[in-house]
Amino acid sequence: MIDTEHNQRLVKAYELIDFIGTAADLESLVLLFGRAYGYIESLHDAKVLPNEAFANMEQQARANFEKINTQLGVNARRPELVAPTWKATR
Numbered sequence: 001m002i003d004t005e006h007n008q009r010l011v012k013a014y015e016l017i018d019f020i021g022t023a024a025d026l027e028s029l030v031l032l033f034g035r036a037y038g039y040i041e042s043l044h045d046a047k048v049l050p051n052e053a054f055a056n057m058e059q060q061a062r063a064n065f066e067k068i069n070t071q072l073g074v075n076a077r078r079p080e081l082v083a084p085t086w087k088a089t090r
Helices: 002-020 026-045 051-072
Strands: none
Touching: 002 026, 002 051, 026 051
């Protein structure tokens, strides 16, 4: 059961990372990034994702965010992300 739950979270995280690339406005962009990051971080916290896989998924989400943010012309030089990096202290 746990494997099924983690697999569903992993699939949802990748779907949301892909959906970030289709955002049409800043609000949906931030919402999609936040949801994707939440799934990614929950998998990392559950020790399902090794650090390398976590860093890769986080990088994909951030790259999609920056690309769409630039296309939208909002804060194009330094996009502000809504979630801290996993290296940040809390």
